[in-house]
Amino acid sequence: MKQLFKTALNRIPRKYLIRSSLAVRPLLAIYLKGDKYTDPIDGKSFREFLPYGYENIRENALSPSTLSLERHRLLWLYLKNETDFFTANKKVLHFAPEQAFFERFKAMENLDYTTTDIESPIADVKADICNLPFPNDSFDLIICNHVLEHIEDDRRAMNELYRVMKLGGMGILQVPYEVERETTYEDPSITTKKDRKEAFGQYDHVRVYGKDFFERLENTGFKVVQADYTKKLTDEQIERYCLNKGEIIPVVYK
Incomplete structure (x- = not known):
């Protein structure tokens, strides 16, 4: 799943990512649920955050629940x-x-x-x-x-x-x-x-x-x-x- 997400970030235009992420976000939050990292915006915790970046992919950058970055x-x-x-x-x-x-x-x-x-x-x-x-x-x-x-x-x-x-x-x-x-x-x-x-x-x-x-x-x-x-x-x-x-x-x- 992580590799698919990296591919999408590099190939899908931003405005389409915005629309599609509304449907994908709940599934990601369930899949990555844990207690290692916490998103302070909504207080939810996960075993890992998602990778994000264009050429230089950053690990544990994107929150699965709010889609927030660092x-x-x-x-x-x-x-x-x-x-x-x-x-x-x-x-x-x-x-x-x-x-x-x-x-x-x-x-x-x-x-x-x-x-x-x-x-x-x-x-x-x-x-x-x-x-x-x-x-x-x-x-x-x-x-x-x-x-x-x-x-x-x-x-x-x-x-x-x-x-x-x-x-x-x-x-x-x-x-x-x-x-x-x-x-x-x-x-x-x-x-x-x-x-x-x-x-x-x-x-x-x-x-x-x-x-x-x-x-x-x-x-x-x-x-x-x-x-x-x-x-x-x-x-x-x-x-x-x-x-x-x-x-x-x-x-x-x-």
Whole structure:
């Protein structure tokens, strides 16, 4: 089953994976039930998590119950334990809503919750992140995870995020980046899926971010905090929740 899942992740387009996973998820949860690893989002435990990745497959990455990845579980813990996200009234904009969060956030009575994406079948508003159909200063919190690496004009997208965020608002803007890389690598002449896969690690990425990602956010006007929440967790918790020790959550404020 694991090999079949690895094959599907590499060959099935994302929008079809989203649809099909709704039916497959309950079966996976039953098949992998155990007590070694726990998904903090729903509290369910399993003997192992599923592998995930495009070229570099990571073992024990994908939760069988919520379909969360390491970054989702880390973000959930951060929001729960370090913010008032689950208690305060907030107007939230969520880009490319992840299944691990979508239904849960939608059901929260304290949130005025809007989802947006250019192609996701579960998004409320189909929109281009570089030209958002929302007024200035609209949202208390913006969640935009693993989106900007797909956007050719990411600075314009950052400006739009800043524009629609309320003064005093907060954003979570996770991206994949290489901690040893000082400067972001991008080349607009690289346009084919094959060449982008070779250059940027994934066929639909247009850059590999370096540590200057945070400078780009600051240049947009955001105050940036590089939050390493794993420092507040024990090694046992990091292993049980299947997290990446030292992973940074980019938190921005307007």
